[in-house]
Amino acid sequence: MPQLDVNEHELSPSMTETSPSPAALPLDSQPLIDLAANPFTLFEAWMKEAEKTEVNDPNAMVLATATRDGRPSARIVLLKGADHRGFVFYTNTHSRKGRELEENPHVALLFHWKSQRRQIRIEGAVTPVTPEEADAYFASRSRVSRLGAVASDQSRPLADRSAFEERLKQVEETYPQDPIPRPANWSGYRVNPEYFEFWQERRFRLHDRAVWARNGNDWDVTRLYP
Ligand SMILES: Cc1cc2nc3c(=O)[nH]c(=O)nc-3n(C[C@H](O)[C@H](O)[C@H](O)COP(=O)(O)O)c2cc1C
Numbered sequence: 001m002p003q004l005d006v007n008e009h010e011l012s013p014s015m016t017e018t019s020p021s022p023a024a025l026p027l028d029s030q031p032l033i034d035l036a037a038n039p040f041t042l043f044e045a046w047m048k049e050a051e052k053t054e055v056n057d058p059n060a061m062v063l064a065t066a067t068r069d070g071r072p073s074a075r076i077v078l079l080k081g082a083d084h085r086g087f088v089f090y091t092n093t094h095s096r097k098g099r100e101l102e103e104n105p106h107v108a109l110l111f112h113w114k115s116q117r118r119q120i121r122i123e124g125a126v127t128p129v130t131p132e133e134a135d136a137y138f139a140s141r142s143r144v145s146r147l148g149a150v151a152s153d154q155s156r157p158l159a160d161r162s163a164f165e166e167r168l169k170q171v172e173e174t175y176p177q178d179p180i181p182r183p184a185n186w187s188g189y190r191v192n193p194e195y196f197e198f199w200q201e202r203r204f205r206l207h208d209r210a211v212w213a214r215n216g217n218d219w220d221v222t223r224l225y226p
């Protein structure tokens, strides 16, 4: 497909006035998104590039959940596994997100990599990871993170920070040595994607967007207007 050659000199002053700063302009060197790509492979490729350039947490993603009646809420979680089965994160299942997922398994994920000027949107429903997977991931976390997961009633009101610190101390005394058992309410969810949208910034907001929407065992692939 031929690329649109946007020549600044052909644009009206009103368009160039609102154009991004020069620092934001190495933008049309990117090829257009390859619609023949497999969305999981493309995700992996973009993540690898983000890992090289993000200041921290390239695996941070917005997780949007909603109540049964569709009231949304969003927060960041870390992606801890990605393959053809889906996208995995770990959390306290009694947290606000956990309670919403219990009512409504449909979620949206959003990656935004400023350094790459890219975003990826993913939508689908969650299923719990297996207890074995959750055990293995829990065991890989640092000791204090594991103690914290036991001590924290995530998203519940905390009257006083010292109450949490006291609990943490008690948990530490209960488990002076490893292993620390994974709490029954700390586990992972796998988002099985029904929809991917890859977005690449281009100059003058003439971005490139490509969608993979699941259709049975296949994907319907389309470009979107920016
Ligand atoms: C960079 C970053 C990564 C985070 N990763 C996680 C995570 O993987 N799991 C988690 O439960 N909370 C994570 N949090 C905290 C959540 O954003 C949130 O505060 C917490 O899960 C409670 O959300 P909830 O009340 O909506 O359930 C992270 C926060 C940030 C800023």
Ligand SMILES: Cc1ncc(COP(=O)(O)O)c(C=O)c1O
Residues within 6 Å of the ligand: 078, 090, 091, 141, 145
């Ligand atoms: C409360 C909480 N749980 C889980 C995580 C996931 O990361 P990790 O397992 O690497 O601690 C984070 C990361 O910030 C977090 O804040």
